[in-house]
Amino acid sequence: MNPEFMHRAIACSSENLDLGGGPFGAVVVKDGKIIAEGSNKVTVNKDPTAHAEVVAIRNAAKYLNDFNLSGCEIYTSCEPCPMCLSAIYWARIDKIYYANTREDAKNIGFDDSLIYDEIPLAIEDRKIPMYSMLRDEALQTFKKWTEKSDKTEY
Ligand SMILES: [Zn+2]
Secondary structure, three states: OOHHHHHHHHHHHHHHHHOOOOOOEEEEEEOOEEEEEEEOOHHHHOOOOOOHHHHHHHHHHHHHOOOOOOOEEEEEEEOOOHHHHHHHHHHOOOEEEEEEOHHHHHHOOOOOHHHHHHOOOOHHHOOOOOOOOOHHHHHHHHHHHHHOOOOOOO
16 A cells, blocks of 8 residues: 555546546556556547546556456555446456545546446346347357367456
């Protein structure tokens, strides 16, 4: 836990306001140094997935030339939303430090509690209708993957 890294994540969030983005910033740290930064690029890039943490993870993965960010820590100016939290898990990041809470984000109009509430619900009870189809056809690719001997597992 190094306040210097959180200062930088917060600075990324603050500087991003002048660039037309949302008030969120994040940095990825490895071996005691910042290897990547990110700020929210949703509106600027017209990319709904370009949250600060996702942008920082993409930059860190590019920098390390690896999809596995184990050994890294992320400092984010706000508690991660469910998408970013998932991305952090997929990236195998060791530890998360956050500054603002999700309640703070909710208070300024960024409410991700709906998504947190949706996840534990049964599929049929969620707001966005979701239907399984052509499962047998899709399973063929899963079968091929299982049998593939030269795959890169993650
Ligand atoms: Zn997010």
